[in-house]
Amino acid sequence: MTTPADRGRRGKDARKRVPRSSHAVWVPPVDRPDAVAVLERQGRDRLTELLPIRYGRMSASPFAFLRGAAAVMAADLASQPHTGLTVQLCGDAHLLNFGLYASPERALLFDLNDFDETFPGPFEWDVKRLAASVVVAARENGHSPAKARRAAQETVAAYRATMRRLARLGELAVWYQRIDAERLLPLVRSDADRRRAEATLTRARRRTSLQALGRLTEVVDGRRRIIHDPPLVEPAGASDAAALRKIFSDYRSTLSEERRLLLDRYRFVDAARKVVGVGSVGLRCFLVLLTGRDADDPLFLQIKEARTSVLEEHLPHGPYVHPGHRVVAGQRLLQAAGDIFLGWMSGPQGRAYYWRQLRDMKGSADVAGMNPGALWSYARLCGTALARAHARSGDRIAIAAYLGSADTFERAVTEYALAYADQTTTDHATLTAAIAAGVVPASPDV
Structure with a gap:
């Protein structure tokens, strides 16, 4: 049996392959693919x-571009040496992919909330994407270079501190x-931030x-x-509705027995095609309205196409063949509590989909309106949540040993985040130039 000491040595051995200070480096490789070509x-x-619509949304700002460019950053991360300390990655761990949602017990929790790109891979890939998003957000909010730097370092420091704390706990305690959500309130200092x-x-x-x-019907x-709002919400059409049924x-x-029984008490009412997100625009996505006891007992489910993760071409094969199964299994593994209606299946033309509730007390922070202090607090919370998720799926003892007690890792990743924010x-700018030249079609403000 592998002991905690053995696991700790594995983490320290990883420092020999990839020193913590080496994470500071971001130099685009000479054969780096053109970002627009990747998209x-x-x-x-x-x-x-x-x-x-996708390109129009991504062109709005560097942060919007980063949100939609998970494939671009995945290729960039893969061009560098990695630790080999594997966790279930979110795959798209930027600031806006954290938020609030309800547990089955109706408690309001804060956690990761997007898993379209989830896949097993080196833990630092998620950390670097999160830190880079923090820097890009800080710059767009007009924060000084010093404050943007601190925001990134606070993020990674919280990740390291949380991972080291969890490494000392037992398996069930970590799980x-x-x-x-109430932890959000003590993090804010000013009255205005608390009210927000x-x-x-x-x-x-x-x-x-x-x-x-x-609101929606x-x-x-x-x-x-469901109210039609073309091109963002359109009727599913007879063939799509029939296929969904x-x-x-x-x-x-794919649900457990008791949840199948619960679902059987609802009946299908209507369906519509819906445009969601930034990077997801263009994927097939539907909104389904069901009713239970009566018309005032609704259930909205979102059915979203699942594709190959942007990480898959850069990493060994994962355990799931079906992309929808990959998304569902990754979400169940990473989130502290899961959506009771989370499931998957194959649809017309063999396309993979996954299902989840559309609204279940879900919410997100207004990152664009955050002052430096609020962003630091929120970034620390995201770093904490990411470490908690990684600790469930990876070897937290080895990762904690790799990170160590010094601030070497967070200082290095901060430098990377600053450089990658420049790359973003x-x-x-490359995307906006392609749009201006008519090479890439874009519909702004949709």
Whole structure:
């Protein structure tokens, strides 16, 4: 049996292969693919008519570009040596992919909330993407270079401190770790920031299927339907609706028995195609309205196409063949508590999908409005949440030993984040130039 001491030695041995200070380096390789070419290749099998929305959203700012460019950064991370200390990666751990959601017990938790790119890989890839996003956000908020640097270092320091703390705990104690949303309030110092945090919690608690019923649906000719808002929300059409009904039973089979029983108490009412996110635009995504006891007992489910993770071409094969299964299994592994309706199945033309609740007390922070102190606090919380997620799936003792008691790792990753933020600005300019030249079609403000 491997002892904690053995696991610690494994982490320290990784320093010999990849010294902690080496993480500071970001120099684009001479054969680095053009960022726009990577995005266009990614869009080849997406809904062509929606791609201008994707490029338009990504062109809005360097942070918006970073959000949509997980494939670009995955290739960049893969061009560098890595520790070999594997965890279940989020794969897209930027600041806006953390947020609030409800546990099955109706507690409001803070955690990772996007898993489209989840895949096993070296822990530092998620840490570097998160730190880079912090720097890009700080710069867009007008923070000074020194404050942007500190924001990134606070993020990684929180990750290291949390991982070292969890390395001292037992297996069940780590598994039961969670971050209650109320932890947001002590992190804010000013009255204005506290009011903003309290408002975020209040909005999240109100974001339920019942609230969505009034906001997302209307009654037409005596029948409730999802409100159409082309091109962002459009009717599913007879063939799509029929296909969704047909694959519903396949999705149902991926749930546990008691959840299948619960789902069987709802009936299908309406479906619509929906455009979501930034990087996800162009993927097939549907919104389904179900009702339970009566018309005032709604359930909204989101059905989203699952594709190959952007990490897969750079890493060994993962344990799941079905992309929807990969997303669901990764989410269940990384989140402290999971959506009870999370499931997967294959749809028309063999495309993979996963299902989840659309609204379940979900909310996110307004990063764009954060002052330096608020961003530091929020970034620390994200670093803490990421370490908690990684500790569930990877060897936390080896990772903690690699990180060590000194601040070497966070100082190095901070330097990387600053350099990669510059790269993101350059790549964003490349995209906007391609749009201006008519090479890439874009629909801004959609």
